[in-house]
Each structure stands twice: as C-alpha cells, then as structure tokens.
Amino acid sequence: MRSNRFVYIRTFGCQQNEADSETILGICETRGFLPTEQMEEADLILFNTCAVREHAELKALSTTGQLKHLKEKNPALKIGLCGCMVQQEHRKEDVKNKYPYVDFCFGTNMMPRLGEILDEVLSSSKRRFYIEDYKENPGAICEGLPVERKFSYKAYVSIMYGCNNFCTYCIVPYVRGRERSREPEKIVNEVEKLIRSGCKEITLLGQNVNSYGKDLPSPLSFAELLDRICQIQGDYVVKFMTSHPKDATLALFDVMAKYPQMERHFHLPIQSGSDVILKKMNRHYTAKDFFALCDALRERMPEIAITTDIIVGFPGETEEDFRQTLAAMEQCRFDGVFSFIYSPRKGTPAAELPGRLPEEVLKDRMARLLELQQKIATENNEKLIGKTLRALCEGESKTDAAFLSARTDSGKLIHFPKPEGEDLTGQYVQIKIREARAIMLIGEKQK
Ligand code: SF4
Known part of the structure; x- marks a missing residue:
C-alpha cells in the first residue's frame, strides 16, 4: 500500500542527469514516494549532482549546506546525494566528513540497485556510501527501470552510457565509466511507445552518441540506429546529443538529410580552433577537419543550425591560439556557442598541465568571444525574419x-x-x- 511520503529531487548539470532523475523518481515511486516541489514537506531529499566544472560542484555543495536546518527540524528526513560529483573519491570523502546530515550517497552506476538502496537507507539510521570504482567495474546499462517522465510531449531516451575518449580536461570517463550501448531493439521499442503515446520530440542521449553501437555483439552504427528509428510512422522530431567530431560520419549526415523527422540542428563541440590546443586536449581532429564537417552538414541540409562548445583558457592557450578559435567561429558561423572558462578537474591530465592563465586574460578572452558570437548569431537569426x-x-x-x-x-x-x-x-x-x-x-x- 502506498503511504503519502514525499520526495524532492533537484538536478544539477546535463541532460543525462535530467534523464537519470526521471528514473530516480520512477524508482522512488515504487517505494511509495510522491514527488514534491517543496523541500520543506519532503521525507526524502535527493540532489543529483554534476562534476563537469568546479562551479557546478560548489553549487551542489553549498545547496547541500542549506539542508542542515531541515534535518535539525525533521530528524526523520533522509538526505541523499548522487550523480557525478559524489562518484569522485575526494568528493565522497568531503561529503562523509563535512556534511554529517547527508544520510547516503550513490554513484552513477547504482541505478539498477536503487530500489534496494532506498530500502536499506529508509530502514536504518546508518550512513551509507554506495560508490563503485570504474577501474574495477565497466558500469551498468539501465534497462527496464521505471521512469517518471517530466513531460508528455518531449522525452529523453538514453542510448548509451559512459565515454572512452579521455579528453584531457574531462572528468566524464572517470565518473561515468566506459562506453556501453543499449540494444537497438530496446531503443526502437522505447521510442515507438513514446511516439504512440503522443510524444512529439525524442532526444537520444549519450556522452558520445556518434560512437554508439561499436561495443554491441553485432555492431551497428549511430546512423543505422537513426535509420531504424525514422522508420516509425508519426509526427515527431528526433534530436540527439552529444556528438564528438572525430566520430561524426558522412553516413550520419546522409541519414539526417534523408528523414524530415530528424532535427535540423547539430551540436558539434569544437572546443578550440587551435590545432596545438586540440592536440593537448586529446580531441583527435584538427580545425580543418572540423570545418569540413560543417561544410558537409550544410551541403546536405542548408537550413541546419550548428552549435558548439568552446573552452576558453585551456592551460597554455596563447593569444594566437585564442585568435584561431575566434577565426574558427567566423568560419563556422555557429548558431550558438556554449563557452566555458577552463575548469581544472582533479584526476584529469589537463589539471597537471602548466600554463594556467591569469583571471584578467580569461575574462578578456571570454568577453571577446561572447561579443563575436552575439554578432554572428544575430546575423544568422536575422535571415529568418519574414519566414x-x-x-x-x-x-x-x-x-x-x-x-x-x-x-x-x-x-x-x-x-x-x-x-x-x-x-x-x-x-x-x-x-x-x-x-x-x-x-x-x-x-x-x-x-
Ligand atoms: S568525448 Fe571527451 S569531452 Fe565528451 S564526455 Fe568523452 S571525454 Fe568528456
């Protein structure tokens, strides 16, 4: 019998975390919890954390600090942290030592066990830390878990988990494990059910969707997966993220162009326009390779919007390197740029590199980048006036x-x-x- 207990879930970070939170809520509901937007009325508070930049971690930690008074008012309240931040050993230790009112943590690999974890946590006052090391464990594939979707008209569908790329600045492979793909039949079935239920927008998720399927017993490319999905009849759009330029293929672009239900948007993270920096980042493409991809996309779909990510101030980035990034922006004429100042992540190779830039240089470069992007994006959008x-x-x-x-x-x-x-x-x-x-x-x- 369901009792009226309430769970409050706050999600930090990316779409994968948002999708994970929908699964977390689905599992909480199997344990009799109803969702609430009011932290004060919750019996269980869960923060699904992010580790991609220091700012995201500090925000999650400072928000956790604000829970102390809620626990004092209601000692029966259970507080849990999950996601990428607590998957890191040093952050798990921080939580253990500095946040005694946090009852439990669980890592990114724990979703299939979450029901049991909740049972253990709710039935005892012992603090528990359920984190598995990805050096020992390749990571789980979430299949068949309950999901409580936030929207009926748009949905995330995870197609793969983890990343094998080890870009030198990125923490994801350490906190999400190696690439593992879901079986295509299961993905297609899930998408089909969503479309049948009236969902209009499906976003396929993975840290590097372009390498989908390489690990399957019968390998299948991302382009082939999209081709299968687009056979489904209905009025819908398929989106996906995130792509890595080194794995973006012409076959993928061809499939996108073939099907009107594929989004006319490609998020392709360039990160830097300098080949020297791209090499230091371990990205495995040059600026010229990247330009060729943008050209190939626009040849096939002239109306396509291309957006990107750029890291400003990677260690050792010279003024010349940065100018090459600005030149790349002029060349590619991105519709949107998600730009970030480099944030050192403990345990990644780039965090050990010399050549960190002073604050004023970082701020100046960021301001110049934003100004240029504002101009390019406005010019691109002005072409749509009257349409x-x-x-x-x-x-x-x-x-x-x-x-x-x-x-x-x-x-x-x-x-x-x-x-x-x-x-x-x-x-x-x-x-x-x-x-x-x-x-x-x-x-x-x-x-
Ligand atoms: S492709 Fe690179 S940046 Fe993206 S998740 Fe993998 S390691 Fe991180």
Whole structure:
C-alpha cells in the first residue's frame, strides 16, 4: 500500500542527469514516494549532482549546506546525494566528513540497485556510501527501470552510457565509466511507445552518441540506429546529443538529410580552433577537419543550425591560439556557442598541465568571444525574419508571462504572444518571425 511520503529531487548539470532523475523518481515511486516541489514537506531529499566544472560542484555543495536546518527540524528526513560529483573519491570523502546530515550517497552506476538502496537507507539510521570504482567495474546499462517522465510531449531516451575518449580536461570517463550501448531493439521499442503515446520530440542521449553501437555483439552504427528509428510512422522530431567530431560520419549526415523527422540542428563541440590546443586536449581532429564537417552538414541540409562548445583558457592557450578559435567561429558561423572558462578537474591530465592563465586574460578572452558570437548569431537569426517556421510549443516563456516559448526543429527558441484561452503546450505551431536576437526569435502564430 502506498503511504503519502514525499520526495524532492533537484538536478544539477546535463541532460543525462535530467534523464537519470526521471528514473530516480520512477524508482522512488515504487517505494511509495510522491514527488514534491517543496523541500520543506519532503521525507526524502535527493540532489543529483554534476562534476563537469568546479562551479557546478560548489553549487551542489553549498545547496547541500542549506539542508542542515531541515534535518535539525525533521530528524526523520533522509538526505541523499548522487550523480557525478559524489562518484569522485575526494568528493565522497568531503561529503562523509563535512556534511554529517547527508544520510547516503550513490554513484552513477547504482541505478539498477536503487530500489534496494532506498530500502536499506529508509530502514536504518546508518550512513551509507554506495560508490563503485570504474577501474574495477565497466558500469551498468539501465534497462527496464521505471521512469517518471517530466513531460508528455518531449522525452529523453538514453542510448548509451559512459565515454572512452579521455579528453584531457574531462572528468566524464572517470565518473561515468566506459562506453556501453543499449540494444537497438530496446531503443526502437522505447521510442515507438513514446511516439504512440503522443510524444512529439525524442532526444537520444549519450556522452558520445556518434560512437554508439561499436561495443554491441553485432555492431551497428549511430546512423543505422537513426535509420531504424525514422522508420516509425508519426509526427515527431528526433534530436540527439552529444556528438564528438572525430566520430561524426558522412553516413550520419546522409541519414539526417534523408528523414524530415530528424532535427535540423547539430551540436558539434569544437572546443578550440587551435590545432596545438586540440592536440593537448586529446580531441583527435584538427580545425580543418572540423570545418569540413560543417561544410558537409550544410551541403546536405542548408537550413541546419550548428552549435558548439568552446573552452576558453585551456592551460597554455596563447593569444594566437585564442585568435584561431575566434577565426574558427567566423568560419563556422555557429548558431550558438556554449563557452566555458577552463575548469581544472582533479584526476584529469589537463589539471597537471602548466600554463594556467591569469583571471584578467580569461575574462578578456571570454568577453571577446561572447561579443563575436552575439554578432554572428544575430546575423544568422536575422535571415529568418519574414519566414514562417514550425515549432513545438513548450509553454509560457520564462521571462514574460504574456508570451509562449517554442522550439524549431533546428533548436531555435521563439517567443510569441500567448493567444487568449488556448493551451498550445506540446503542440506544433507555425510562427512567422518578426524580430531576431542572438539567442531567440520573436514571432506571431499563424492560423
Ligand atoms: S568525448 Fe571527451 S569531452 Fe565528451 S564526455 Fe568523452 S571525454 Fe568528456
């Protein structure tokens, strides 16, 4: 029998964590918990943490610090931390020693055991730390676990877990383990069920989706997986993330071009425009290789939006290296850039490299990068003025309640005036673009 106990889950970090939190909630529900948005009424609080940058870790830790008073008010409250941050030995020790009111931690590999973990934690007052080392353990594949999806019209579907690349700045392979792919039949079945239930947007997730399937007993490429998914009949869009340029193939681009239900957006992280820095990052491509990929994408899909990630101030980055990054931005004319100042991650090779840059140089480079990106993205978006685009309505705008937000198949965010008495959330709408800004468009819904 379900008792009315409440769980509050807060997710830090990437889409994989958001997807994991939906599974965590699904498993909590099997133990009689209902979700709540109010931390104060929760019987169980879970923070799903991120380790990709120091800032994300400090935010998770400082938010954890605020739970102390809730535990004092309600000693029966159970507090747990999970995800990438606590998968690291030094952070697990930090939590053990500095946050005595945290009852338990579980690592990224523990999802299949989470039901039992909750049973153990809820039935005793002993503190527990369920973290397995990826040196010893290749990591789990989550299959058949309950999932409580946040939205009915859009859904994440994990297709693989882990990463084999060991980019020198990145903590992911250490906290998420080696690449392991789900069986294609199981993925296709899950996507089909979602589409049958009315879901309009499927985002396939993996740390490096382009190397999907290499580890399967009968290897299958990501392009082939997409081809199978796109055989499903229905009104939907398939998105995916994240891609690694070294594994992006022309066959993948061909499949995207072949199917109108594939997104017209490619997030392809360049990280730097300097071959010297790319080598130090262990990225296995040159700037020229990257430009060729962008050209190949645009040849096949002229309307495609290309976005990227850039790290500013990797150790030893010279002014010349940075200028090459700006030149790469001019060359590729990205529709969006997620730019980050390099954040050293303990245990990664780059954290040991000499040549850290002073704060003022980092800030100056970041400001120059943002200024250039603002100009390029605005120019790209201005070309859309006067066009009518199809977009999936995601509900009220976060910045102005008089507007609704929608996303195009190319990932562009559009704001448009909310029509009286019409709930368009989860529906496709046709919007005529009137104004263009760097990060969004403004338009009007067409009849
Ligand atoms: S591809 Fe590189 S940056 Fe991406 S998760 Fe793997 S190691 Fe990290």
